[in-house]
Amino acid sequence: MEKILITGSKSRAASRLSEFFLQNKHSHDFILLEPNRLLFDITNRDAVNTYLIKNKPDWIIHFAAITDVKLCEKVRGSTKSLVWRTNVVGVENLIESCKKFHIKLIYPSTSMVFPGLQEFPGPYNEVDMPEKNLSLLSWYGATKAVAENNIRASEIEYCILRFSSTTRAKFIERKQDFFWKIMQNLLNGTKTSYFSDQYISLTDHAELAEVIRQIICLRKTEQTLHLSSPNITTPFEVARYLATKTGFSIDSAHASTLSSYALDHSEQEVRRFFPKYSGLQSQSSQETLGLRFKTWEKIVEAFVHENNL
Numbered sequence: 577m578e579k580i581l582i583t584g585s586k587s588r589a590a591s592r593l594s595e596f597f598l599q600n601k602h603s604h605d606f607i608l609l610e611p612n613r614l615l616f617d618i619t620n621r622d623a624v625n626t627y628l629i630k631n632k633p634d635w636i637i638h639f640a641a642i643t644d645v646k647l648c649e650k651v652r653g654s655t656k657s658l659v660w661r662t663n664v665v666g667v668e669n670l671i672e673s674c675k676k677f678h679i680k681l682i683y684p685s686t687s688m689v690f691p692g693l694q695e696f697p698g699p700y701n702e703v704d705m706p707e708k709n710l711s712l713l714s715w716y717g718a719t720k721a722v723a724e725n726n727i728r729a730s731e732i733e734y735c736i737l738r739f740s741s742t743t744r745a746k747f748i749e750r751k752q753d754f755f756w757k758i759m760q761n762l763l764n765g766t767k768t769s770y771f772s773d774q775y776i777s778l779t780d781h782a783e784l785a786e787v788i789r790q791i792i793c794l795r796k797t798e799q800t801l802h803l804s805s806p807n808i809t810t811p812f813e814v815a816r817y818l819a820t821k822t823g824f825s826i827d828s829a830h831a832s833t834l835s836s837y838a839l840d841h842s843e844q845e846v847r848r849f850f851p852k853y854s855g856l857q858s859q860s861s862q863e864t865l866g867l868r869f870k871t872w873e874k875i876v877e878a879f880v881h882e883n884n885l
């Protein structure tokens with residue numbers, strides 16, 4: 577029986593996790609702890625330690641983070657900001673505690689630790705290291721890159737799990753995401769432009785839950801794994817496919833390019849917010865875990881099916 581603490585269990589990415597762990601046939605293998613921010617504020621080292629001493633988890637799956645890319649950018653460079661204190665110091669607090677109490681850490685990371693530049697293009701593989709020149713990354717990506725490196729340099733048992741834009745179990749209006757933004761535009765009848773020259777991969781939230789279960793069961797620590805569609809797509813292709821699968825006209829989605837967007841925005845902003853050659857490779861992780869990940873088309877189809885769209 578493994579005792580698992582999930583931070584940020586109400587996050588978009590973790591939206592299916594507890595349901596999956598508790599409702600399927602593996603539910604007897606796990607005890608889940610899902611404290612909210614009031615009980616387990618990762619920026620408060622004493623509160624973290626007090627909770628861990630009392631509850632003694634075997635694993636922490638650390639989803640909690642500040643993920644709003646625009647908000648993070650506003651405090652770029654500040655190590656006093658809540659963004660840094662959450663995404664970097666918060667992870668340092670957990671590393672300290674994991675070391676002290678022999679807890680294993682699963683750290684969800686992102687393709688945004690890579691620059692997506694032609695000189696170092698994706699799709700990136702598991703052994704690629706985060707970009708060292710933080711000025712090439714969004715500040716969100718930079719904080720995730722620093723945290724990844726700190727975990728790797730620590731002496732704890734960890735698994736870094738990078739994934740791409742993920743679907744989520746339920747639509748929550750206040751938290752828009754890649755898939756629901758497109759869906760909302762289709763439902764509202766808003767004709768929208770999407771980049772046809774930004775290369776990305778996608779992640780399925782149910783697969784995320786299964787991969788985390790496998791990491792725990794197979795004790796896949798001391799490594800970096802990827803969870804993403806084995807094939808690459810573009811936001812434009814995804815929007816058109818989603819329109820087709822939900823009975824909307826494909827004309828609801830127009831193609832636009834990063835270069836045309838750059839006419840009205842700074843080159844730096846475009847590069848940092850929309851890495852052009854992004855995406856993750858996942859072949860090696862699929863072999864390690866003995867799983868086959870869905871293609872991006874199957875991920876979109878699963879999203880449509882689950883939400884009865």
Ligand SMILES: NC(=O)c1ccc[n+]([C@@H]2O[C@H](COP(=O)([O-])OP(=O)(O)OC[C@H]3O[C@@H](n4cnc5c(N)ncnc54)[C@H](OP(=O)(O)O)[C@@H]3O)[C@@H](O)[C@H]2O)c1
Pocket residue numbers: 583584585586587588589590612613616617618619638639640641642643644662666684685686687720738739740741742751
């Ligand atoms: N979403 C994606 O497509 C994606 C892709 C790749 C990687 N990831 C990674 O997956 C994780 C979750 O991302 P998300 O986009 O799903 O996040 P999200 O929806 O923005 O949720 C973030 C969560 O972090 C919690 N949190 C923030 N500060 C905290 C603190 N000081 N102490 C405790 N909890 C705190 C929030 O709690 P409240 O509910 O109280 O605000 C919220 O539950 C992140 O680590 C992110 O880097 C996500």
